[in-house]
Amino acid sequence: MEHRYEPREIEPRWQRVWEDEQTWHVDNAALDEAGVDPVYVLEMLPYPSGEPHVGHLKNYAIGDAVAHFRRRRGDTVLHPMGFDSFGLPAENNAIKTGQHPREATEASIASFQRQFRDWGVSIDWSREIASHRPEYYRWTQWIFLKLFEHGLVERRSAAVNWDPVEETVLANEQVIDGRGERSGALVEIRQLEQWFLRITDYAQRLLDDLDTIEWPEHVKTMQRNWIGRSQGAQVVFHNDELDADYEVFTTRPDTLFGATFFVMAPEHPDVLRLAEGTEQEQAVREYVNRSLAGDRSERGAADKQKTGVFLGRHVVNPVNGDRLPMYVADYVLMDYGTGAIMAVPGHDQRDFDFAQAYDLPVKRVIAGPADPAGESLEEAADGGPLSDDAAAGGSPSPDDDALPYVGDGPLVNSHPDFDGTHNREALASISDWLATEGKGQASINFRLRDWLVSRQRYWGCPIPIVHCDRCGVVPVPEDQLPVVLPDVEDYKPKGKSPLAAAEEWVATSCPTCGGPARRETDTLDTFVDSSWYFLRYTDAGNDGAAWDPAVTNRWLPVDQYIGGVEHAILHLLYARFFCKALSDIGVLDVNEPFQNLFTQGMITKDGAKMSKSKGNTVAPREIVERFGADSARTYVLFLGPPDQDADWSDEGVEGVNRFLSRLWRFAAEAAEAGGAVVAQDGTVSGAPGATAPVDPQGDDLELLRKAHWAIDKVTQDLDGRFAFNTAVAAVMELTNAISARRNAVVQDGGNPDAGAAAATAGDATGWAAIRFATATAVSLLQPFAPHLAADAYQRLTGLRIWEQPWPVAEQRFLERDEFELVVQVQGKVRDRLTVPVSASREQLEELALASDKVRAHVDGKTVVKVIVVPGKLVNVVVR
RNA sequence: GCCCGGGUGGCGGAACGGUAGACGCGGCGGACUCAAAAUCCGCUUCUCGCAAGGGAGUGUGGGUUCGAUUCCCACCCCGGGUACCA
Known part of the structure; x- marks a missing residue:
């Protein structure tokens, strides 16, 4: 009989079974059953726009593999889905076409749902959410009110x-x-x-x-980096003319004695007031207007020539009473620290640049490392930009290091109490001293801004x-x-x-x-919508509350979160913040929402990011129509390590499709061959003429070994390693072994169509081994190709693969009594010997030295040392 | 500039410090076929050699080690993040 792998027939058939039976539905009541291990597997919430792209395919192929694997390992898995359905693309479309964003959004959602179903992703659709629907955003609003109530808004x-x-x-x-x-x-x-x-x-x-x-x-x-914690000090500088205090934040209080001027951001609310009435007023006004009008990117350029204007005022350096001129300059940012800085041109590149431009004094307060007599001059002669600037600025004495000096060293020109102390040690003591003098205190500053x-x-x-x-x-x-x-x-x-x-x-x-x-x-x-959706999934039907903490706290944290790195900062930070805030408020007890995170790499085409404008997109729908969902899914996982970027290849999908076809055919054929079976303990029962189970022999034994090896390999690859590519490769290897055995049995006359009656005893055990190996391959492939697995497994065993526990490798099939000993001379492989596993170190050494090939490389030389790695190799070191 | 990734056959990629190149793609050869497709079998890092066999080889240069794709140091290239954050 002709067997043909027809994903277009197989896949919808099994999808219907899963849908009719709600196979992937998980009830919260399950949480109360004894021995339940609740596991939450989640892919990042998709934004529904048009159709899903290959990035989605990869995302859900990974997540679904994890979900299936964990289910079959006995966990109770929550694997929900929803849509991040508010947002600008739908609105921009509405502006262009007049179509209500809701309509376009719902159409996109329908398209996404259809395709996720076509892909056979094992989702509990009863928990679906969409952030634009009132039954969802009602609770988004509720959360906003809770935060408001607790002073977080x-x-x-x-x-x-x-x-x-x-x-x-x-x-x-x-x-x-x-x-x-x-x-x-x-x-x-x-x-x-x-x-x-x-x-x-x-x-x-x-x-x-x-x-x-x-x-x-x-x-x-x-x-x-985004949170950007900096440890330093707040220091108060006083302005006498207006009797005003200005605080600055600095991470370098050790350089306080080196401050020679003071700078405020153009947005600083006091800038204009300070300049008022001075002859600088007009100039300051113009400068501020100009810099506020300018665009941000220009201002952000670090290599930009520094500009600024004197405010006509001064502040007093609290540590030494120096009168420092005040400037406004756009290199100081209003939204970091206090919007004002003390400028230490001797030890800060930016302040130095400014000092150079406006001819301000540069003062050294930390000694450099160089030998005063020589080394520093040589360095200066090497001609970095620093030394050039220093030369142009007329460094005070030739035995100084080039300024600005941003490294460490002993304090100089500072204060008798501190001079000579190493600046790192002085850091803390100066902060303490400021505090006791009431001129400042140790302080921590964050780069993170309010949301x-x-x-x-x-x-x-x-x-x-x-x-x-x-x-x-x-x-x-x-x-x-x-x-x-x-x-x-x-x-x-x-x-x-x-x-x-x-x-x-x-x-x-x-x-x-x-x-x-x-x-x-x-x-x-x-x-905001996407900062809490994973909470709602746990109790999606609840119309009396956003969630029931008794339920949600059990499912959370998400055991495995999967998505793209592009959300590394925003989404993940906001979601973390929400959980902490809501837990403080008392409506939740989840400190961290995502215990394990996996970030997938991008799929490119022809080495470039896919985009419509480049015309290099790959539509998952077309791939699924041509090759089936199982091929598409298995291919994106086989492509390479899933955390790395990978380039799409149409030939690659065909290769995977070829592999699946082969495996499916072997399964269909083996299912019909009948005869003996491999029993639970690995023996073969029901071989014609045999009254008792027999141990598999020869090629059959080798095939069973390969099957158990594959179980071991795939299990390790999936258990927390995300090594889907090598897992698929292992099943391919097993399939190649099945193919070889199958060809031999058919050659032998074991016509699969003849059935058990006509088969000889040898053919019967052969088919038994093939059937076992095929069932194993199919079972191991189930997390990647669930339709094929369901179909083939049912043919082979009559059982539903998704209800079967994950296979366990039998130790007796993993162990061998011989192995290939690699023999090296000087670390180069010279021979390979088949030796018993039981051989002692001495015997291995002896066997290695006895090899002709080894002798050819050892003769005439002295054996200095022999390294023996049992089970692996022998390395002979000669002189 | 700083912080992460990554450099391995023609290509995607495998390799607890121990056989470099699993698996797949592509290519070459063969079987089946009237023919083609599909399928199956074999070969496929480079190089010298008829062969047996030898040599080289994981971005570059050093180092540690009996042994390095793997560990350490210095550097080059590619990709990403970030950038006047005091």
Whole structure:
């Protein structure tokens, strides 16, 4: 009989079974059963736009493999799915076409769902969420109110990033090189009333708790850098003319004695006031206006020539009473530290550059390492930019190191108490001294900013706030949620949210006083939606609460989270923040949401990122139609290590498809061959003419060994290693071995079509071994190719593969009584000998030295040493 | 500049400090076929050699070791993140 692998027939058939039986549904009641090990496997929430791309395919192929593997290892697996369905693409489409974003979004969701089903991903669809639906965003609003109630929401006027193309503000994180992340437009700075979440309150915990989670090290590093903790000191500088104190933050209080001027950011609120009445007033005003108008990217360029203007005022250095001229300069940033710095040109490159440009004094307070007599001059002669600058600035004495000097060394020119002390030691004592003198104190500063969450856009979650003339900002009471997003005519933002045009919706009454009030018209950043969806999955049907902590705390943390590195900072940081905040509030007990994180690499085409404009996209739908979902899934996993980028190849998919076809055919054939079977203990039962089970022999034994080797290999590769590519390769090897044995048996006359009756005893055991090996291969492949596995396994055994436990390798088949001994001379392989495993070290050495090939390389030389690695090799060292 | 990744056949990639190149793609040769496709079998790092066999080889240069793709030092190239953060 002709056997043909027909994924187009097989795959929908099994998908229907799983759907009809709700195979992947997991009930929360399962949590109460004895011995249940709840495991949460989650891929990052997709944004539904058009159709899924190969990145999604890879993401879900990985996640589904993990989910299947863990189920068959006996865990109770939660594997849900949903959609990050608020956001700009649907809204921009609405602006262009007039189609309601909801329609486009729901259409995309339907397309995604259809394809995820076509892929056979084992999802519990009963828990599906979509962030744009009121039954979901009702609870997004509830969370906002909880945070508000606990002081973690703030409305304040702030200099914000304004994207002139999208006509909305952006979070710092969404500004790349001074341009909007999506629009690419140069971002302007505007002063606006905005909503913030106080994530900075959690900076230290967000940093510390990275040590408690299993994430790729580079992702942790990115988060650490983003949080940007700096240890240093706050120091107060006094201005006599206005009798004002100005604090600065510095990580180098050891260089305080080297401060020669003082600089404020152009945005600093006191800059104009300070210059007022001085002859510098006009110049300062012009400078500030110019720098505020300029775009951010230009200002950010580190190699830019430094500019600034004297404020006409001075501050006093608290440690030595020096009068320092005050400047405004755009190299000082308002949103880091206090927006003002003490400038130490002797030991800071930026301050040095500024000092050079404006001819300000440079003072050394830390001695360099160089031998005063010689070395430093040679270094200077080598001609780095530093030494050139120093020469141009006229370094005070030739035996000094080039300035600025940013290294360590003993303090000089500072204070009798400190001179001579190493600067690293002085760091702490100067901070202490400042504190006792009341001139400052040790301080920690973070780079992390509060999270700006308001957006002047339509397609987002309405902020549940009402503005009342009498009561001010009033939160919408919980029992009035959700605040439903109204329909509008025009989606285009005109400097304010399109919601402002929905006048009937905006006009409301104050929940507190009942008087006329207006609804908040900004919507929430969509990162808010995706910061808690993994909590909702655990209790998705709950319409009385966002979740039941008794349930959610059991499922969380997510045991395995899988997604792209592009979310290494924003999404992952925000989600961590939400869990900590909600746990502090008392509605949750989850310190860290994602215990294990796996970040997948990108799939490229022809070495480049896929994009429509380049025309190098690969549509998963087309691949699935041509080769089937199993081939597509197995291929993306076989492509290479899943955490690395990999290039798509059509020939590669064909190769995997070829492999699956072969395996399926062997299974179909072996299922019909009948006859003996391999029993649980590895013996062969029911061979014609045999009254008792027999041990497999010869080629059959070798095939069974290969099968057990594959079990061992695949299990190790999947158990926390994510080595899908080598796991698939192992099953391919097993399939090659099956093929060889099958060809031999058929050659021998063991016609599979003849059935058990016609088969000889040898053929019967041969088919038994093939059937066992095939069933094993199929079983091991199930996490990658679930349809093929279900179909082939049912043919072979009548059983449902997804209900079978993961196979376990039998030790007796892994062990051998002989092995190939590699014999080296001087570390070079000269011979390979088949030797008994039981051979002693001495015997191995003897056998190795007895080899003719070895002797040829040893003769005439003296054997100095013989290294014996039992079970592996012998290395003969000669002289 | 700083912080991560990564450099291995024609290509994607394998290798607890112990046989470099598993597995796949591509290529070459063969079987089956009237023919082709599909399928099956064999070969396929480079190089010298008819062969047996030898030599070289994991970005470059050093080092540790009986033995290094693997560990250490210095450097080169590619990709990503970040950048006037005081």
